Amino acid sequence: xxxxTFDGLKAAGGLLAAVFAITPVAASAETLQLSLQNHKFHxxxxxxxxxQPLTIEIDNLDATPAEFESKTLRVxxxxxxxxxxxxxxxxxxxxxxxxxxDYNEDTTEGFLVVK
Amino acid sequence: MLGALIIVFREVIEAGLIVGIVLxxxxxxxxxxxxxxxxxxGGIAGAALLAVFADALANALAGVGQEIFNAxxxxxxxxxxxxxxxxxxxxxxxxxxxxxxxxxxxxxxxRSLAALAIVVGVAVLREGSEIVLFLYGLVxxxxxxxxxxxxxxxxxxxxxxxxxxxTFLGLVTIPSRYLFGVTTTLITFLAAGxxxxxxxxxxxxxxxxxxQATAWDSSAxxxxxxxxxxxxxxxxxxxxxxxxxxxxxxxxxxATIFTLTKLLExxxxxxATVAHTVA
Numbered sequence: 001x002x003x004x005t006f007d008g009l010k011a012a013g014g015l016l017a018a019v020f021a022i023t024p025v026a027a028s029a030e031t032l033q034l035s036l037q038n039h040k041f042h043x044x045x046x047x048x049x050x051x052q053p054l055t056i057e058i059d060n061l062d063a064t065p066a067e068f069e070s071k072t073l074r075v076x077x078x079x080x081x082x083x084x085x086x087x088x089x090x091x092x093x094x095x096x097x098x099x100x101x102d103y104n105e106d107t108t109e110g111f112l113v114v115k
Numbered sequence: 116m117l118g119a120l121i122i123v124f125r126e127v128i129e130a131g132l133i134v135g136i137v138l139x140x141x142x143x144x145x146x147x148x149x150x151x152x153x154x155x156x157g158g159i160a161g162a163a164l165l166a167v168f169a170d171a172l173a174n175a176l177a178g179v180g181q182e183i184f185n186a187x188x189x190x191x192x193x194x195x196x197x198x199x200x201x202x203x204x205x206x207x208x209x210x211x212x213x214x215x216x217x218x219x220x221x222x223x224x225x226r227s228l229a230a231l232a233i234v235v236g237v238a239v240l241r242e243g244s245e246i247v248l249f250l251y252g253l254v255x256x257x258x259x260x261x262x263x264x265x266x267x268x269x270x271x272x273x274x275x276x277x278x279x280x281x282t283f284l285g286l287v288t289i290p291s292r293y294l295f296g297v298t299t300t301l302i303t304f305l306a307a308g309x310x311x312x313x314x315x316x317x318x319x320x321x322x323x324x325x326x327q328a329t330a331w332d333s334s335a336x337x338x339x340x341x342x343x344x345x346x347x348x349x350x351x352x353x354x355x356x357x358x359x360x361x362x363x364x365x366x367x368x369x370a371t372i373f374t375l376t377k378l379l380e381x382x383x384x385x386x387a388t389v390a391h392t393v394a
Contacts, residue, residue, distance in 0.1 A: 053324075064252035065169065067245065071340070071356060075319050077181055078248060080170035081255075086178055088321030090328070090358075103122065103249050 030054045034110065036079070037061040039101065041110035050114045054089040067102035073112065076102065119267035120274070122249055126242040127275020129349045130158070133238040135282025136305065137231045140199075140298045142287055147228055154232035158239025165240065166247035182320035185241070189313035192237045195230040196306035197372050200299055202227050204376045246272075301350070303372045308352015310368040311361040318358060326360035 030052055035042045039062065048054055056075075058068050063081040070076075073092075079085045092114045101108035134155065141147040165172065172180045206227075246268075253264045289297055317323040334355040339348045347353035352365060 053321075063255055065166075065248040066252075067248075071334070074315055074356070074358060076315075077319065078169050078173065078245070080173065080248075081252075083170040083173065085173050085181070087319050090318065090324075102245075103252055106118065 032056045032112075033059070035059040035061055036066055036101065036108070039064075039104050039108045041099075041101075041108065043110070045111045045113060047113045047115055048092075050094045051091045053091050055086055056089060057084060057086040059084045065103070066108070068099065069102040070097060070099035070112075072097045073099060075099075116263040116267035119249075119253065119264040120271040123246055123268040123271030124274050125271075125345065126246050126249075127272055128278050128345065130235075130238040130242040131275045131279030132282050132346070132349045133305070134235055135279040136286065136298065136301055137235050138279075138283040139286035139294070140203075140302065141228060141231060142294075144228060146225055150225070150228040150232040151235055154235030155239050157232075158236040159243055161236065161240040162243025162247050165244035166251065169244070169248060179320035179322070182316040182322075186313040186316040186320075188237045188241065189309045189316070192234045193306045193310045193313070193368065195233045196302050196309075197375065199227050199230045199234075200302050200306075200372055200376050201379050202230075203295070203299060204380045299376065303369060303376075304351040305349075306372060307365045307368040308348070308350070311352050311354065311357065311365040314358070314361045314364045318360065323360055326363060327358050329356050330359045330362045332356050 030048060032046055032048055032054060034046070034056060036058060056068075058079055060066055060079045060081060060083055065078060065080050067076060067078050068085065068087065072095075073089050075087045075089065077085050077087050092112075094114050097112040097114065099110050099112060134151070137151060137154075138147075141151070169181075172184060174180065176183055250265070250268060253261055253268070286294070286298070314323060318327055332355065337344050337347070337353070337355065339345065339353055339355045344353060344355065354361065357365075
């Protein structure tokens with residue numbers, strides 16, 4: 001059988017689809033509520049269980065927009081003033097993970113302690 | 116003031132590098148000024164709209180609107196860059212030869228320009244909306260420091276534009292016979308980096324759940340929040356703690372663009388290429 005470029009692309013596409021296994025959003029069992037007021041996270045430190053997916057909900061009580069960001073949690077999401085957002089976090093190994101408001105990184109930070 | 120300068124500079128630099136590269140890539144193509152200006156202007160207008168509707172977007176699509184939007188515009192940029200590279204591989208040489216007088220080359224060139232204008236627009240849109248939101252926050256906080264912060268932001272914008280100009284001027288010092296190869300490679304890595312970044316948004320939305328573990332942690336060697344790390348992040352998609360899926364998508368994108376560019380290069384008839392692959 002002669003393999004054409006098209007067949008090759010089709011095979012690659014099939015492989016990709018299998019590897020990615022794009023699944024619909026599954027609300028994870030564990031949810032952490034954070035609020036942002038006067039440019040401070042409440043709670044500023046939260047403990048969550050290790051090795052299970054986590055949803056973090058952020059309620060911005062300030063009028064100013066913020067960008068919830070964390071390198072180690074791998075999130076960055078804008079939250080408008082007086083608005084709420086949520087992000088999905090992968091199952092994490094134990095550790096201490098820092099998050100912050102990218103617009104006020106020096107003053108607005110918090111930690112996720114995973115045990 | 117310094118904080119505002121740094122934040123604005125940081126965002127402008129990311130879009131600025133891309134604009135600088137596109138300016139170098141399109142050097143000598145008729146009408147590029149118009150297209151790139153349109154890309155930047157469209158990006159700025161989009162950024163303002165995006166900032167105004169930030170909350171509506173975040174709440175759209177069951178709360179993952181912002182992620183889907185980011186992943187889609189990044190995906191669009193990856194497609195445009197890929198298309199541009201393939202197009203340049205097919206027509207770049209003939210175009211360079213006929214550039215001065217051929218109306219056809221100009222017409223074909225504008226198609227590639229449209230693709231790159233979209234890439235510029237997307238870059239300005241994404242970074243610009245963050246700047247708009249940041250500035251909006253500054254303005255409504257008011258206070259005596261606001262003016263200083265705005266001055267810092269203006270300086271950051273200027274510095275960012277300077278980086279854009281330096282990127283362009285640096286690239287065009289490359290002799291033109293190498294410039295094509297250099298920019299093709301740059302664009303391939305740029306596209307792979309953007310593809311890996313779009314994965315981050317799909318993971319954050321909970322749409323990709325496989326291979327989420329961190330592939331490596333090189334933050335001790337080169338943090339991607341340092342200036343050089345950020346440059347590499349924008350140019351080749353460097354990340355100090357990528358997920359395994361990001362690394363996979365990065366590799367697949369690189370391989371796909373390199374392969375497509377090679378396969379579709381002129382001078383190698385298609386049938387011969389296929390036969391060669393089978394053998």
